[in-house]
Amino acid sequence: MVEHQGRQPGQGPEGGRLFLHARLVNPGAVAGILNTGSFVLLASTAILAALVAFGDSTTADRKGVTTYAARLEAALGIPVINAGVPGNHTEDARRRFNRDVLAHRPAVVIIQFGLNDAAVDVWKEPPASGPRVRVESYRRNLAFFIAGVREQGGAAILMTPNPMAWTPRLRELYGKPPYDTGTEEGINRPLTAYVHAVREVAHRLDVPLVDVYSTFSGNPQGVSALLLDGMHPNNTGHAIIAELLLPAVRRLADLNGRAGLPHLDTASHSGRGSGARRPVRCYRAP
Numbered sequence: 001m002v003e004h005q006g007r008q009p010g011q012g013p014e015g016g017r018l019f020l021h022a023r024l025v026n027p028g029a030v031a032g033i034l035n036t037g038s039f040v041l042l043a044s045t046a047i048l049a050a051l052v053a054f055g056d057s058t059t060a061d062r063k064g065v066t067t068y069a070a071r072l073e074a075a076l077g078i079p080v081i082n083a084g085v086p087g088n089h090t091e092d093a094r095r096r097f098n099r100d101v102l103a104h105r106p107a108v109v110i111i112q113f114g115l116n117d118a119a120v121d122v123w124k125e126p127p128a129s130g131p132r133v134r135v136e137s138y139r140r141n142l143a144f145f146i147a148g149v150r151e152q153g154g155a156a157i158l159m160t161p162n163p164m165a166w167t168p169r170l171r172e173l174y175g176k177p178p179y180d181t182g183t184e185e186g187i188n189r190p191l192t193a194y195v196h197a198v199r200e201v202a203h204r205l206d207v208p209l210v211d212v213y214s215t216f217s218g219n220p221q222g223v224s225a226l227l228l229d230g231m232h233p234n235n236t237g238h239a240i241i242a243e244l245l246l247p248a249v250r251r252l253a254d255l256n257g258r259a260g261l262p263h264l265d266t267a268s269h270s271g272r273g274s275g276a277r278r279p280v281r282c283y284r285a286p
């Protein structure tokens with residue numbers, strides 16, 4: 001899709017004191033401990049991260065919007081790296097995965113792609129006849145990200161992409177088949193296969209799923225009320241996403257709102273171990 005990049009400084013943690021537990025790229029580089037008053041940081045040349053939000057422009061910082069990543073950082077009191085890049089699909093994301101995600105050795109990685117993968121660029125001349133990334137490749141790329149995170153001992157959370165809504169500009173650009181301008185849902189016609197793919201990968205690989213698509217689609221005020229421009233979540237949309245993510249992140253990182261060392265329990269989500277498959281936890285609005 002046609003996207004515009006904005007930038008907003010991340011919000012710092014609010015509230016009580018929290019000891020940050022994070023992995024070190026170079027444990028020998030630790031020089032001491034810095035007490036900031038609100039939380040304790042290891043003073044080091046190593047890269048520290050508890051969470052990474054990995055996605056496209058629906059994740060990326062945007063002027064005038066407090067993203068779900070910034071809201072999680074404030075609510076949990078731990079660093080959240082926003083690794084969203086406007087315009088990215090999963091093939092783009094594979095090329096930066098090591099640098100933008102694995103290099104931070106995060107405890108939890110939130111993964112959300114799909115709008116750009118599914119986009120059919122009918123506005124081009126000649127018009128595109130298929131998506132930017134085929135759904136089979138999209139499915140493989142999601143599994144690749146999950147495997148990489150788990151190899152480092154971390155845990156992944158998958159999110160379905162948010163639905164879109166027609167605007168005059170989007171009708172101008174995408175008002176041709178396979179899109180359907182005759183229905184409000186017609187702009188999402190190519191996207192639905194990718195939504196199903198996320199759910200399938202989450203089930204097959206036993207990954208917690210935050211179903212943003214389902215939640216936004218069920219909003220009583222309509223999908224448009226949660227979007228800035230028919231495509232990107234507004235502040236209300238990001239607040240809903242953060243609310244859906246909080247129980248998933250807290251369960252994985254055992255943050256539970258109390259000061260102390262967050263304990264990451266990835267055993268039941270890493271694909272390792274002997275236990276029987278547990279049902280995938282799906283987080284969405286009732």
